[in-house]
Ligand SMILES: *[C@@H]1O[C@H](CO)[C@@H](O)[C@H](O)[C@H]1NC(C)=O
């Protein structure tokens with residue numbers, strides 16, 4: 001958190017004299033500090049997977065590595081620290097951004113969802129660098145180049161949408177949810193109308209696409225032949241990225257129906273993708289887990305994007321609605337997921353003995369969980 005964790009004597013006596021609500025505030029502030037401290041130890045462990053020579057995480061992937069870079073910067077911004085700033089220069093995406101002759105097309109290799117995870121990471125690095133008075137131009141320019149590549153992948157097959165990849169075999173939820181987010185956020189960052197036009201266009205398409213099922217959850221994508229919902233897995237991350245995109249579009253337009261639409265899906269996530277109120281990916285299994293490296297990061301992405309959603313909704317009652325759930329995930333990731341070395345396993349809903357998979361993706365997911373839970377608690381206590 002940006003503000004001091006420790007209260008002055010005057011602030012403390014004001015809080016105590018202000019009664020029960022204030023002591024609750026004090027308790028929340030302490031929880032927030034301890035969750036950020038946990039995030040810090042997990043980030044330290046995450047970096048043991050990192051190879052500064054290659055700029056990659058051992059056993060990682062470009063898109064999950066990009067999320068790790070984003071999460072480290074979210075943590076540094078939240079905790080006012082500088083510990084991992086060197087990844088700006090050493091990470092694969094940071095080096096590429098700082099080299100003006102980088103061919104982003106060859107780096108993303110026709111993957112239009114990966115391109116957008118990189119955009120989000122580059123923007124977060126830019127936020128961090130701006131907060132420290134450093135030049136953000138290379139990072140913003142790289143994000144623009146990537147955005148323009150992705151925006152060019154929209155066509156009329158199935159009535160619209162960006163293709164998942166250059167193979168042109170799939171139009172899916174995550175690529176287009178990300179396009180909603182990068183478009184709406186791009187507008188908020190630059191004021192450039194092209195971004196807002198794209199955001200409205202992709203939300204209109206998503207809304208009519210049929211990819212959200214009767215439970216309120218987004219399935220994976222569209223059947224290639226029929227353009228109908230293919231009924232494939234309702235991964236947790238798909239239920240979070242739609243919310244952050246809608247939250248950003250709400251900030252751009254003031255249309256509160258977009259927030260209600262986001263919450264249809266957030267509420268459905270809590271109702272249908274949990275066991276004992278803790279997120280459970282369909283591939284999570286305490287006795288025989290079989291999530292692949294991609295799937296091991298999804299729950300943390302849900303957490304991070306709910307926090308982004310709440311930041312944009314900027315509404316104390318909406319934050320209060322989800323803060324306890326985010327806190328419960330943080331508690332489960334701490335007590336069930338985290339091991340003695342401070343890696344966070346892939347399974348949060350049950351004790352991990354024999355269960356969790358440990359990987360840079362799973363630990364990145366845990367890091368996002370702790371940072372998001374801490375930030376949402378912080379947001380909630382601000383309006384005193
Ligand atoms: C607005 O953004 C689009 C998409 O990135 C870009 O092509 C265009 O040049 C931008 N316009 C201005 C005036 O900056």
Ligand SMILES: *[C@@H]1O[C@H](CO)[C@@H](O)[C@H](O)[C@H]1NC(C)=O
Pocket residue numbers: 207255256257258261
């Ligand atoms: C607000 O968003 C909803 C949901 O997409 C849409 O149906 C409605 O037309 C929008 N309202 C305005 C004024 O654009």
